[in-house]
Amino acid sequence: MQQSTINPLEEYKYGFTTDIESIRAPKGLNEDIIKFISNIKKEPHWMLEWRLKAYSRLKNLKEPNWQKPKYPKIDYQNLYYYSAPKSSENKAKSLDEVDPKLIETYNKLGISLKEQEKLSGVAVDAIFDSVSVATTFKDKLTEKGIIFCPISEAIQKHPDLVKKYLGSVIPITDHYFATLNSAVFTDGSFVYVPQGVRCPMELSTYFRINASETGQFERTLIIADKGSYVSYLEGCTAPMRDENQLHAANVELVALDDAEIKYSTVQNWYPGDKDGKGGIYNFVTKRGACRGKNSKISWTQVETGSAITWKYPSCILQGDNSIGEFYSIAITNNYQQADTGTKMIHLGKNTKSKIISKAVSAGHADNTYRGLVRISSKASNSRNYTQCDSLLMGNKCGAHTIPYIENKNSSSNVEHEATTSKISEEQLFYCNQRGLNQEEAVGLIVNGFCKEVLQQLPMEFAVEAQKLVGISLEGSVG
Amino acid sequence: MLQITNLSASIDDKKILDGFNLKIKPGEVHALMGPNGSGKSTLANVLTGKNGYQVEGQVLYQGKDLLNLPIEERAQNGLFMAFQYPLEIAGVNTNNFLKTSLNTIRKVRGLKELDSLDFLNLIKTKIKKLKIDEKMLNRQLNVGFSGGEKKKNEILQMIILEPKLAILDETDSGLDIDAMKIVADGVNSLRSKDRSFLIITHYQRLLDYIKPDFVHILVDGKVAKTGCSELALELEKVGYEDMATSK
Numbered sequence: 001m002q003q004s005t006i007n008p009l010e011e012y013k014y015g016f017t018t019d020i021e022s023i024r025a026p027k028g029l030n031e032d033i034i035k036f037i038s039n040i041k042k043e044p045h046w047m048l049e050w051r052l053k054a055y056s057r058l059k060n061l062k063e064p065n066w067q068k069p070k071y072p073k074i075d076y077q078n079l080y081y082y083s084a085p086k087s088s089e090n091k092a093k094s095l096d097e098v099d100p101k102l103i104e105t106y107n108k109l110g111i112s113l114k115e116q117e118k119l120s121g122v123a124v125d126a127i128f129d130s131v132s133v134a135t136t137f138k139d140k141l142t143e144k145g146i147i148f149c150p151i152s153e154a155i156q157k158h159p160d161l162v163k164k165y166l167g168s169v170i171p172i173t174d175h176y177f178a179t180l181n182s183a184v185f186t187d188g189s190f191v192y193v194p195q196g197v198r199c200p201m202e203l204s205t206y207f208r209i210n211a212s213e214t215g216q217f218e219r220t221l222i223i224a225d226k227g228s229y230v231s232y233l234e235g236c237t238a239p240m241r242d243e244n245q246l247h248a249a250n251v252e253l254v255a256l257d258d259a260e261i262k263y264s265t266v267q268n269w270y271p272g273d274k275d276g277k278g279g280i281y282n283f284v285t286k287r288g289a290c291r292g293k294n295s296k297i298s299w300t301q302v303e304t305g306s307a308i309t310w311k312y313p314s315c316i317l318q319g320d321n322s323i324g325e326f327y328s329i330a331i332t333n334n335y336q337q338a339d340t341g342t343k344m345i346h347l348g349k350n351t352k353s354k355i356i357s358k359a360v361s362a363g364h365a366d367n368t369y370r371g372l373v374r375i376s377s378k379a380s381n382s383r384n385y386t387q388c389d390s391l392l393m394g395n396k397c398g399a400h401t402i403p404y405i406e407n408k409n410s411s412s413n414v415e416h417e418a419t420t421s422k423i424s425e426e427q428l429f430y431c432n433q434r435g436l437n438q439e440e441a442v443g444l445i446v447n448g449f450c451k452e453v454l455q456q457l458p459m460e461f462a463v464e465a466q467k468l469v470g471i472s473l474e475g476s477v478g
Numbered sequence: 479m480l481q482i483t484n485l486s487a488s489i490d491d492k493k494i495l496d497g498f499n500l501k502i503k504p505g506e507v508h509a510l511m512g513p514n515g516s517g518k519s520t521l522a523n524v525l526t527g528k529n530g531y532q533v534e535g536q537v538l539y540q541g542k543d544l545l546n547l548p549i550e551e552r553a554q555n556g557l558f559m560a561f562q563y564p565l566e567i568a569g570v571n572t573n574n575f576l577k578t579s580l581n582t583i584r585k586v587r588g589l590k591e592l593d594s595l596d597f598l599n600l601i602k603t604k605i606k607k608l609k610i611d612e613k614m615l616n617r618q619l620n621v622g623f624s625g626g627e628k629k630k631n632e633i634l635q636m637i638i639l640e641p642k643l644a645i646l647d648e649t650d651s652g653l654d655i656d657a658m659k660i661v662a663d664g665v666n667s668l669r670s671k672d673r674s675f676l677i678i679t680h681y682q683r684l685l686d687y688i689k690p691d692f693v694h695i696l697v698d699g700k701v702a703k704t705g706c707s708e709l710a711l712e713l714e715k716v717g718y719e720d721m722a723t724s725k
Contacts, residue, residue, distance in 0.1 A: 421568070424565075425529065426565055427565050427567055429528050429529070429549065429565075430561065430564070430565040430567070431567075431579075432527070432548075432549035432550045432553065433526050433527075433549060433550075433552075433553050433558075433559055433561075434553060434575070434579035434582075434635065434639070435550055435553040435554045435579050435582045435583040435586070435639075436550055436578065436579060436582055437548070437550045440578070440582065444570055444574075444575070444578060445567055445569070445570060447569075448567065448568065448569030448570035448571070448574075448618070449568070449569045450569075451569055
């Protein structure tokens with residue numbers, strides 16, 4: 001009866017692997033592996049101690065299982081915890097010294113490190129498996145006193161800052177995956193913006209998992225000192241593999257008095273094939289502390305990839321008058337699952353938070369918004385506004401909204417709004433009758449649905465994210 | 479332009495169109511009238527390609543087998559329908575919808591896509607004639623529009639997309655006299671020797687403003703009577719029942 005005009009699901013465009021010689025630690029998780037990682041990173045002793053403390057804690061922790069997406073048990077002893085391109089043994093001093101194969105990989109991903117350096121005004125740190133391979137724009141940032149480097153380098157060169165802030169937002173005892181990360185993290189980005197400095201460009205990290213059977217455990221730490229501002233963006237892709245790969249990152253943000261951090265994520269890890277085989281487990285802990293008065297942290301995420309996305313970028317609003325924001329688009333298609341949202345913990349007076357969540361579900365996918373808004377007894381005159389919208393396509397997918405609200409201060413206000421809608425056949429017919437094909441129609445409707453969040457992204461990435469939103473839903477109607 | 483031969487259409491085995499024939503030449507305006515449930519909207523839906531109908535028979539559109547074309551290709555080839563109940567699409571900006579639609583169609587026709595500025599200039603001149611408030615363009619598509627605004631928006635889209643064959647599915651229903659005149663002016667301004675119209679309506683009223691070349695009376699899924707515009711006036715007097723039985 002129905003004439004389907006849909007092309008078969010377009011293959012995941014970032015699914016290639018780079019054939020590159022790599023150094024790996026042996027499989028398995030134990031003290032020796034942690035020592036191996038710490039040693040190869042030439043870490044000071046205190047860092048190793050820190051890792052081992054986390055590891056001993058980990059042995060007493062259990063993997064959480066309250067989440068909606070269920071997955072087969074992960075064999076942590078059957079994973080590689082360290083993998084690095086061989087050529088990065090002696091870290092390149094400039095882009096010219098970076099292995100051409102790596103540059104080529106990033107070119108294929110649409111991130112030309114060389115061009116980025118010259119043209120786009122975006123400073124990029126590229127992380128390949130477990131190590132950072134290139135950081136652009138270093139000189140220009142150094143002029144302003146901004147530190148933007150791999151965290152492994154920061155541990156060596158800026159130990160005081162790292163010691164002071166690492167684990168200060170996500171303690172090493174926090175929960176299973178965060179603690180695992182603290183024990184075995186390999187690389188990630190470090191940003192420090194000094195007092196009163198407005199970072200003149202977008203900072204961006206690009207994560208790429210290449211090696212098979214490898215977990216990626218990156219650690220990012222961003223500190224915005226008093227009165228400073230920084231906007232940071234991360235992007236992620238991985239090859240197509242039949243196995244599920246674990247990505248358990250920790251991201252910590254600290255905003256001091258009058259400082260602002262804007263953190264954007266475009267997550268496009270391999271989602272698995274259309275039957276749900278393979279794909280990344282994206283189990284990430286992201287937390288920001290608005291430690292100073294009048295500080296602001298804003299999370300924006302576009303989550304289109306991964307077999308399972310399980311994360312709650314959160315804000316701890318300690319400083320009086322501080323502001324936390326969370327803008328999220330989570331798109332699940334085929335057999336993808338997402339359980340994502342945020343936590344807004346209001347501790348200071350006159351603190352404000354805003355949550356805008358847009359969930360799109362297609363195929364057999366399942367999408368859960370889970371969010372906590374907690375207003376403590378001391379957080380007088382605080383406000384939260386939450387809006388959760390779900391859009392369903394077809395009748396085999398699911399959308400769930402699970403808000404937790406705890407308000408212990410009578411002068412504070414919490415608002416929650418939620419809607420669920422469905423793209424109807426009639427709407428698609430209307431668009432088709434105006435000349436748009438199914439995919440263009442879906443792209444238009446979904447982009448309209450997500451607009452409030454897309455607008456939050458830095459200009460350079462908004463267009464790309466818009467396309468991504470369309471692509472991730474290809475083949476979802478018909 | 480359009481040749482429909484022995485067209486039948488059913489939903490869930492219920493026959494709605496049964497041996498329907500119609501020929502529309504370039505430049506002609508045809509009015510299709512009929513009582514409720516006679517198959518008027520079904521005809522419009524089948525021609526534009528809506529899913530859910532079992533269809534038999536032949537429809538040639540500009541010499542092409544229309545029934546085998548996907549919905550969007552029919553539209554790209556100049557077939558337009560003004561919906562009886564225009565759809566609301568939350569979040570989608572009206573202006574952006576129109577621009578996307580026009581540019582998709584222009585691309586297929588090998589014309590240059592219009593940038594935002596060119597498009598704005600084009601649309602501004604068109605909305606004036608239809609007495610549409612510019613603010614409407616920045617609202618979400620049809621969301622919260624009044625009945626009249628929705629219908630005017632359909633006519634605006636028709637004018638912008640410049641179709642070869644436009645089907646108006648009861649565009650006049652729910653319009654007051656002033657709005658109907660504006661809609662009729664919109665249609666009349668597009669009339670040309672190579673553009674055709676199929677106007678579906680319950681009432682003769684609209685035909686006071688859009689003078690058709692032919693009027694067809696649809697009863698029980700087929701054309702019961704065809705005549706010139708006077709047929710509509712006669713129908714108004716005697717009603718569908720007498721009209722269908724009289725020869």
